[in-house]
Amino acid sequence: xxxxAQRWIAGLLVGCATFLALSSPSFxxxxxxxxxxxxxxxxxxxxxxxxxxxxCQTESIDESDADIAHDLxxxxxxxxxxxxxxxxxxxxLVARYGDFILLKxxxxxxxxxxxxxxxxxxxxxxxxxxxxxxxxxxxxAAPLTAAEEARLQRFMAPPDDNTxxxxxxxxxxxxxxxxxxxxxxxx
Amino acid sequence: MxxxxxxxxxxxxxxxxxxxxxxxxxxRDPRAIDSPLIGKQVAVFTAPxxxxxxxxIADSDLLSGAYKGQVVAINFFASWCVPCxxxxxxxxxxxxxxxxxxxxxxxxxxxxxxxxxxxxxxNPYARIGTDDTGRIGIVDFGITGVPETFIIDKQGIxxxxxxxxxxxxxxxxxxxxxxxxxxx
Numbered sequence: 001x002x003x004x005a006q007r008w009i010a011g012l013l014v015g016c017a018t019f020l021a022l023s024s025p026s027f028x029x030x031x032x033x034x035x036x037x038x039x040x041x042x043x044x045x046x047x048x049x050x051x052x053x054x055x056c057q058t059e060s061i062d063e064s065d066a067d068i069a070h071d072l073x074x075x076x077x078x079x080x081x082x083x084x085x086x087x088x089x090x091x092x093l094v095a096r097y098g099d100f101i102l103l104k105x106x107x108x109x110x111x112x113x114x115x116x117x118x119x120x121x122x123x124x125x126x127x128x129x130x131x132x133x134x135x136x137x138x139x140x141a142a143p144l145t146a147a148e149e150a151r152l153q154r155f156m157a158p159p160d161d162n163t164x165x166x167x168x169x170x171x172x173x174x175x176x177x178x179x180x181x182x183x184x185x186x187x
Numbered sequence: 188m189x190x191x192x193x194x195x196x197x198x199x200x201x202x203x204x205x206x207x208x209x210x211x212x213x214x215r216d217p218r219a220i221d222s223p224l225i226g227k228q229v230a231v232f233t234a235p236x237x238x239x240x241x242x243x244i245a246d247s248d249l250l251s252g253a254y255k256g257q258v259v260a261i262n263f264f265a266s267w268c269v270p271c272x273x274x275x276x277x278x279x280x281x282x283x284x285x286x287x288x289x290x291x292x293x294x295x296x297x298x299x300x301x302x303x304x305x306x307x308x309x310n311p312y313a314r315i316g317t318d319d320t321g322r323i324g325i326v327d328f329g330i331t332g333v334p335e336t337f338i339i340d341k342q343g344i345x346x347x348x349x350x351x352x353x354x355x356x357x358x359x360x361x362x363x364x365x366x367x368x369x370x371x
Contacts, residue, residue, distance in 0.1 A: 054331035067295075068332060071325055096329030098223040132192070 028065045035077050044077045047089055051076070052103050060103055222329055222348040229343050230327035234292055234316025237301065244290050244316035250343045258369045260289045261337045262312070263324050265296045266304035268333045274352035279311035281358055285366045288313035294333045295321045338362070340369045 029048075035041040048062035053069040061069040061076075072093070079089045093101050105111045113120075144152065209215075224230075229246050236243035244261075248254050262278060264271040282289045291312035293301050296319070316323075324330040328337060331350060338347040347365060349357065 068321075068325070071321055075325065095223060096326065097331075098221060100221075 028061075028063050028069065029073060030070065033070070033073055033077065035081065040077075040080050043086060044073070044080055047076050047080075047086055048073055050090070050103050051093060052101050054097060054101065222345075222350075224329055224345050225348060227345055229339055229345055232323045232327040234318055234323055237293060237298070237315040237317050241314055244292065244314055246343070248314075249339060254288060254290075256341050258285075258287050258341060258366055259339050260287055261292060261328070261339060262289055263292045263294045263318070263328070263330050263333045263335045265294050265333045266300040267296065268294075270352040271334045272308065274334055274354075275308045275311065277353045277355065277358060279309070281353065281362065281366075282311060282313070284358075284363060285370070287366055287370070291315040292323060293317045294324045294330070295319065338366060338369070 029045070035044060045062055049060045051061045051072060053059045053061045053064035053066050053072075055066045055068055056064050059066075059069075061072045076089055076093075079092060084092070090102065099105055099111075105114055107115050229249055231246050233245040234243045242248075245252075249257075249259060260278075260281065264275075278289050281287070289312055291314070293315060296317065298317075301315075301317075318324050324333075324335075328335070328348075334352050336349040336353060337345055340346050346369060347362070349362075353362070
């Protein structure tokens with residue numbers, strides 16, 4: 001027997017799937033705009049997707065229902081029909097509306113930072129982190145002083161059941177600590 | 188060197204705050220688009236006449252015809268455009284205070300609706316041309332809608348574009364000084 005929540009979730013999923021299947025992506029291009037030549041129409045749509053709608057500003061003219069977007073789509077298609085290349089069509093629009101009409105800004109000296117900024121920041125931050133950690137690591141790897149070395153040797157020595165030895169270790173350990181704190185001052 | 192690690196984030200923060208403060212400037216409109224046509228010669232265009240007793244408007248009127256050697260304004264408007272109603276009285280004020288002819292281009296409008304609009308609000312235009320398809324506005328002036336106003340100097344070069352309705356403040360602080368300067 002299935003849990004009621006399970007059934008509820010299954011119902012929700014079926015509902016969502018039905019909704020997605022029935023809804024088509026918003027398609028602003030009106031049927032009468034379409035060119036009869038499919039290759040030309042494909043080019044027109046490709047260009048339109050990169051052209052900003054000048055009133056909605058965040059949409060491309062291919063997606064926008066605005067009247068002026070329709071006008072620009074028709075304009076793009078007319079130019080293509082007249083034999084213009086994709087770049088010529090874009091240049092035609094840029095000459096009238098500026099680079100702003102391109103959803104992707106062109107790569108030039110003025111827009112250099114827009115394109116490369118994030119990567120420059122990443123490289124700069126990466127280099128900073130690398131240098132910072134390399135410095136701290138080098139400090140940790142400073143060689144032991146002679147006293148520290150001697151103390152380490154004593155600890156590493158095989159265990160010995162001799163009480164006097166233990167005492168001696170303790171005394172030495174105190175000395176070693178003193179030496180160590182001296183070394184700490186230096187860094 | 189060690190201190191830099193602590194100071195650097197503060198410098199970055201200060202720079203960001205500076206950018207944000209600039210962005211908050213109330214006079215800055217991020218939606219405003221600079222027209223690449225400013226500083227360029229007005230395009231070749233011919234707008235058919237609206238009235239039977241008046242000619243239409245063409246670039247040749249500015250360069251060699253009736254308005255040769257004059258500073259003129261071209262105002263794109265439409266009877267269906269609500270902000271155009273708001274700026275309508277200001278057009279008369281603009282031409283009255285400067286003596287500059289304001290030429291109207293009715294953008295995607297219908298003759299009858301346009302006549303009704305002018306009957307109701309008056310006609311501040313020296314001439315009215317019609318742009319039924321909207322192509323003159325889009326192709327020759329790169330407008331994004333109506334109203335839009337262009338100031339064209341004595342040589343027929345576009346000097347300013349106002350994308351949106353005129354306001355008293357804009358006229359007083361910006362357009363009047365600019366037009367007087369161009370008229371010298």
